Amino acid sequence: MIYFDNVSKVYKGNHTALKDVTFSVAPGEFVSIVGHSGAGKTSIIKMILGEEKPTIGTVHFGSTDIHALSSDDISAYRRKIGVVFQDFRLLPNKNAYENLAFAMEVAGKTDEEIAADVPHALDLVDLFDRRWNFPNEMSGGERQRLAIARAIINQPEVIIADEPTGNLDPINTFEIVQILEKINTMGTTVILTTHNKGVIDALNKRVITMDSGSIIRDDKQGKYAI
Amino acid sequence: MSFVTDFKRIIRSGIIGFWRNGVVSFASILTMTVTLFLVASLIFSNAILDFSLEQIQRRVDINIYFYPQASESVMLGLQETLEQLPEVHSVTYVTRDEAIEQFRERHKDNPLTLQALDELGANPLGASLNVRAMDPGQYGMIAEFLASDHPSVYTAQSSIEEVNYNQNKLIIDRLNAITSTAQQLGYVVSLVFIILTVIITFNTIRLAIFSSREEIEIMRLVGAENPYIRGPFMIQGVLYGGVASIVTLVLLYPLTLWISAHTRVFFGGMDIFYYYLNNFPQILLIVVFVGVLLGAFSSYLAIRTYLKK
Numbered sequence: 001m002i003y004f005d006n007v008s009k010v011y012k013g014n015h016t017a018l019k020d021v022t023f024s025v026a027p028g029e030f031v032s033i034v035g036h037s038g039a040g041k042t043s044i045i046k047m048i049l050g051e052e053k054p055t056i057g058t059v060h061f062g063s064t065d066i067h068a069l070s071s072d073d074i075s076a077y078r079r080k081i082g083v084v085f086q087d088f089r090l091l092p093n094k095n096a097y098e099n100l101a102f103a104m105e106v107a108g109k110t111d112e113e114i115a116a117d118v119p120h121a122l123d124l125v126d127l128f129d130r131r132w133n134f135p136n137e138m139s140g141g142e143r144q145r146l147a148i149a150r151a152i153i154n155q156p157e158v159i160i161a162d163e164p165t166g167n168l169d170p171i172n173t174f175e176i177v178q179i180l181e182k183i184n185t186m187g188t189t190v191i192l193t194t195h196n197k198g199v200i201d202a203l204n205k206r207v208i209t210m211d212s213g214s215i216i217r218d219d220k221q222g223k224y225a226i
Numbered sequence: 227m228s229f230v231t232d233f234k235r236i237i238r239s240g241i242i243g244f245w246r247n248g249v250v251s252f253a254s255i256l257t258m259t260v261t262l263f264l265v266a267s268l269i270f271s272n273a274i275l276d277f278s279l280e281q282i283q284r285r286v287d288i289n290i291y292f293y294p295q296a297s298e299s300v301m302l303g304l305q306e307t308l309e310q311l312p313e314v315h316s317v318t319y320v321t322r323d324e325a326i327e328q329f330r331e332r333h334k335d336n337p338l339t340l341q342a343l344d345e346l347g348a349n350p351l352g353a354s355l356n357v358r359a360m361d362p363g364q365y366g367m368i369a370e371f372l373a374s375d376h377p378s379v380y381t382a383q384s385s386i387e388e389v390n391y392n393q394n395k396l397i398i399d400r401l402n403a404i405t406s407t408a409q410q411l412g413y414v415v416s417l418v419f420i421i422l423t424v425i426i427t428f429n430t431i432r433l434a435i436f437s438s439r440e441e442i443e444i445m446r447l448v449g450a451e452n453p454y455i456r457g458p459f460m461i462q463g464v465l466y467g468g469v470a471s472i473v474t475l476v477l478l479y480p481l482t483l484w485i486s487a488h489t490r491v492f493f494g495g496m497d498i499f500y501y502y503l504n505n506f507p508q509i510l511l512i513v514v515f516v517g518v519l520l521g522a523f524s525s526y527l528a529i530r531t532y533l534k535k
Contacts, residue, residue, distance in 0.1 A: 049447065071452070078449035089444045093246045105235050106450040150448070 001027045001189060002048060002158070007057035009043055009213075017043040018054070019213040025191060027157070030184045032200055033193045034224060035210035041193040043213075045162045048191070049083065050074045079107045082151025082188075086163035088143040090135040096122065096146050097131040100153050107154045121149040125179060141172030148179055158189040165196055173199065197224040232454065240461025250434045251466065257430040258470035258521065259477075261423040262513050266478055268416045269509060270498060275412050277496045279405050283362050286398055288369065289390045290355040294322060296385035298353075305355055307378040311371065313364035318356040325351040352387060362405070365391060365398050424520065431463060431524040435532070442532045452533045460525045467521030471514045478502060478509075 002025040009018040018040045025031050033041050046052040047059050053067045060066065061077065069077055083089075091099050100118045109117070122128045125145035135143055144164055151159050161180060165173040177199050184190045194200065200207055200223065207222025208215055217225055244251050292301055301319065308317045320328070326349050333339045343350075359365050369391035372379060435442075438459070445455045479502070486499035502509065 075446075075449050075451045078447065083447060089440075089447065091441055091444055093243060093438075093441065102445075102450075103448050106445070106448055106454060110231070 086166035236457030240458035262474040463521035463525030467517030471517035
């Protein structure tokens with residue numbers, strides 16, 4: 001479903017962020033990418049989202065070359081992917097309901113579909129009672145749950161979670177990972193980056209380990225190895 | 227996705243954004259109000275300039291003085307001919323009696339002159355025609371006509387004592403030069419002010435949108451297309467301009483009333499307040515048009531920075 005083919009990324013001043021990265025993710029998989037800060041995890045995420053272009057190599061989503069897409073096609077493509085970030089990235093001037101509704105509006109859903117699906121998604125992450133609250137009125141865990149609800153609301157094929165638990169305490173972390181696992185069992189591919197050992201060890205799923213821009217391990221049922 | 231649904235959502239989201247970012251909206255409206263005040267004051271100062279220049283121009287004329295014994299039919303004939311010229315605005319006939327009366331009036335503080343006049347017994351003054359042109363630049367042509375051999379001029383020629391165009395020529399020429407310079411200066415000053423205010427407004431809106439750059443980034447990540455992100459911000463720009471123009475138009479009412487009360491004499495009889503009321507539809511149109519367009523266009527330009535890549 002996602003294919004990295006010999007991807008390298010070199011920034012100005014010869015700083016290499018990725019070096020000959022090749023891997024693929026199958027539909028329905030749950031893949032964790034681990035590594036120290038600066039190992040290249042975020043660069044991989046940005047490439048999947050089409051935010052950054054590789055210096056060498058190609059990234060494919062299905063049969064489309066992501067970095068050959070026009071800016072309009074990129075927008076359409078991004079709607080197939082749900083993203084969860086460490087810093088939540090919720091719209092600060094919209095309340096919980098509107099944050100989800102916006103993602104659906106953007107995807108061209110009708111008002112009826114929005115009215116039907118948003119409460120359902122809020123329920124799934126246990127935020128229905130908080131639907132009229134703005135992000136700054138919510139706790140970190142609540143914000144991240146809302147971000148997950150937004151990521152799944154358009155039923156994407158892939159969910160990308162970039163250090164989703166980085167700002168959360170252990171209990172909230174556990175909750176978030178549980179929600180991600182639940183989404184995965186419903187058939188959605190999940191790509192998770194983290195440096196939380198506990199999360200990786202508890203998942204017992206595929207782990208790609210990175211160091212200095214290269215993949216150093218790729219284990220079917222991995223543990224946190226660095 | 228239907229265009230109408232999109233449009234509705236963009237408008238709704240723009241209005242909500244305008245309302246929720248109250249402080250930013252307030253600051254933007256304040257700046258735009260100052261801008262629109264400048265635009266309005268340019269309209270007023272141009273009107274005052276035009277009015278004053280017209281007042282001055284109105285004082286310029288040509289007088290045709292006749293000998294005291296000139297026959298009235300010749301003089302009235304010449305008046306009629308002159309009135310038919312396209313350059314002529316009006317011709318006033320001043321009879322000998324009116325002339326002596328005006329003379330007395332002008333010299334009423336000078337008993338010596340009046341005494342001398344009384345001693346003369348008979349009225350020594352001739353009648354005259356007072357000619358005003360449509361435009362002060364046309365006096366030369368009228369003077370030329372008076373020197374030509376047009377039949378009605380020809381018959382009057384022997385009765386004409388003097389045409390005072392040549393004395394007035396210097397003043398008329400100088401006035402023409404001042405008028406056109408004043409008008410050009412007015413345009414240049416207006417242009418400079420308009421450019422300045424556009425820059426100020428643009429910067430204000432740029433700052434307003436800068437505070438939303440993260441929001442724009444998130445919208446892009448969620449997969450919103452550029453027009454869908456830009457739309458609500460342009461609506462907000464339109465609202466800033468709209469509200470600011472209403473505030474401006476409302477504040478202009480007491481302001482012009484106050485200015486008018488204090489400056490009517492100074493501006494040569496022009497009443498700014500009545501000018502405002504009489505030209506309200508045009509001023510409203512200009513102020514709202516400038517405000518809305520400036521708001522929308524500034525938003526469009528400001529957000530462009532964040533939608534590239």
